[in-house]
Amino acid sequence: MLQIRKAEQKDMETLVDFNNRLALETENRPLDLPRLRASMQAILDDERKGVYLLACDGEEVLGQIMYVFEWSTWRNANFMWLTDLYVPPQHRKRGVFKALFRAVMDFYHSREDIIGLRFYVDKTNTAVVPLYKKVGWKESNYNLWEIKKHD
Numbered sequence: 001m002l003q004i005r006k007a008e009q010k011d012m013e014t015l016v017d018f019n020n021r022l023a024l025e026t027e028n029r030p031l032d033l034p035r036l037r038a039s040m041q042a043i044l045d046d047e048r049k050g051v052y053l054l055a056c057d058g059e060e061v062l063g064q065i066m067y068v069f070e071w072s073t074w075r076n077a078n079f080m081w082l083t084d085l086y087v088p089p090q091h092r093k094r095g096v097f098k099a100l101f102r103a104v105m106d107f108y109h110s111r112e113d114i115i116g117l118r119f120y121v122d123k124t125n126t127a128v129v130p131l132y133k134k135v136g137w138k139e140s141n142y143n144l145w146e147i148k149k150h151d
């Protein structure tokens with residue numbers, strides 16, 4: 001039976017492992033592990049940076065998704081950004097994503113200060129697009145632009 005809970009300090013190594021594997025699989029990109037670990041600690045210490053939801057079967061963690069809020073000036077409300085969705089290959093096609101997404105949607109509908117959900121996806125990660133369409137996502141009319149100090 002799948003349960004959804006927030007990540008805690010004891011989940012640190014799982015978060016590091018899942019995010020490292022996610023970056024390799026979806027962007028063929030090895031992450032700097034000390035930096036990733038520091039980033040996970042920063043999130044676990046401060047919910048304003050984001051919250052990881054974990055799908056668990058007892059003590060075993062089967063998948064993760066992260067959300068963080070962005071204030072929308074024109075709407076006087078929050079967008080809820082989703083990121084870092086990952087289910088390890090051995091647990092796929094068993095409804096782990098669906099359980100995580102259901103928890104996100106329940107939360108979204110329960111809060112009047114959240115008016116929308118958003119995520120970005122790497123242009124090369126086409127495998128996941130049919131799944132997103134299936135659960136109701138629509139492509140935004142915004143393009144994403146950036147300036148950055150490092151990758």
Ligand SMILES: CC(C)(COP(=O)(O)OP(=O)(O)OC[C@H]1O[C@@H](n2cnc3c(N)ncnc32)[C@H](O)[C@@H]1OP(=O)(O)O)[C@@H](O)C(=O)NCCC(=O)NCCS
Pocket residue numbers: 022025026063084085086087088091092093094095096097098099120121122125127128130131134
């Ligand atoms: C995408 C991912 C999270 C799906 O997780 P999952 O737990 O296997 O998904 P579920 O078992 O809940 O599947 C939900 C539905 O989508 C279907 N589905 C799953 N993966 C799919 C895919 N890649 N393409 C199309 N449909 C897919 C399932 O068959 C299921 O359909 P059903 O409702 O008819 O049964 C997982 O494959 C993954 O972690 N991929 C690598 C990381 C990634 O791409 N993350 C997203 C970055 S933006």
